[in-house]
Amino acid sequence: MNGLQISPFITSLPKVELHVHIEGTLTPSLRWKLAQRNRIPLPYATYADLLESYNVLYNHRKELHGDTGAPTFLETYFAGTQVLCEEDDFYELGMAYLEKAADMNVRYAEPFFDLQAYLPHGIPAATVLNGYMRAQREGAQKFGVRSNWILCFIRDRPVEEGIAAYEGGAALGGRDNGGSWAVSRGGAG
């Protein structure tokens, strides 16, 4: 067994996932698909080029490892959010994660989500939340993974932007769209 394989014992254990940033679960294949669907230009001519761009771990901190021109982890993370535009996009991302979670025998999850990555681009909070909350409901039925969702704040962005994100989400209410979500505070990122 190599270091990338998970033993059947571990796979079969029931689990909870308490810290997962949903945007970070966006796979290259879903990113490519949504970019085509939403006509969002990517700086990669082919899917193979996009895949290659994910080879970034060595370059996580440019101040330590130098700038090779490859995107860092966070640059890739935020670039990925640019292909998420429509309610169905957020729904598909949520369902893809919950299906993967079920494969790992995760029974309960608390996915984190950003609003600040979308509101400045004119994507309403309702688009994001309605998509994720639909995935929350259907994911529980289809995959047997219950979840409560947590609104995150991006700490290196202006406070006003964070307040707008909070107010945009709070105006919808955690229960009005049939879902349940909360706000993280004081988290360590």
Ligand SMILES: [Zn+2]
């Ligand atoms: Zn985190």
